[in-house]
Amino acid sequence: MGSGEKRQRRSNSFDLGLNASNTFEEIPESEVDGTSLPSGWYLVLFNQEEMDDAILKKLSDLGEVVYCFVEDHVMFSCASGWENGQCVWSVTHDCNLGRYHLQVGGIAPPFLENIRAKLVAKQDAAGGEKANVDYIYDVAAELAKDLTGFRHDQDTPGMAGNAFQVLEKIEKKHEKTSGKFLRRLFGRKLDQ
Secondary structure, X not given: OEEEEOOOOOOOOOOOOEEEEEEEEOOOOOOEEEEXXXXXXXXXXXXXXXXXXXXXXXXXXXXOEEEEEEEHHHOEEEEEEEEOOEEEEEEEEEHHHOOOOOEEEEOXXXXXXXXXXXXXXXXXXXXXXXXXXXXXXXXXXXXXXXHHOOOOOOOOOOOOOOOEEEEEEOOOOOOOOOOOHHHHXXXXXXXX
């Protein structure tokens, strides 16, 4: 899962609760990694953690955010675009609702239709609903890649070596040790 911010619009009033470490990885396998993409976006990649809409809303107050989450073992994927504290578009695929399931909300980027058409044709050619493959699952990741230049399971042109910096959680001494992981990660309660 990743979240990218293209440009900063306001002062950084939202504490992510992360510090950059001196550790870099070629393949982002740590709990949280970050990197500047050749496209100009900054990628924050949370492995195995879905992002809460409240966090995306707050992040988008700082700048444009593209969010993508994929869960291979259940063939669920989603992507969304956020600006000024609002979700402006979203795309969700849930294989449990059918191989062709694709829910689109808001005003999605215009090239979504080209991505969808290409992957529907591949799904048709593979046998449609009865196929042993789910190409529609790739719509969200392809859309995020077209916007940011990054896809979690592909090489990114212009990036080589240990490009991903491990980001570490800042543990606050006054903080309770219980509660949701993301509430601790982002440094304060989200309902404040």
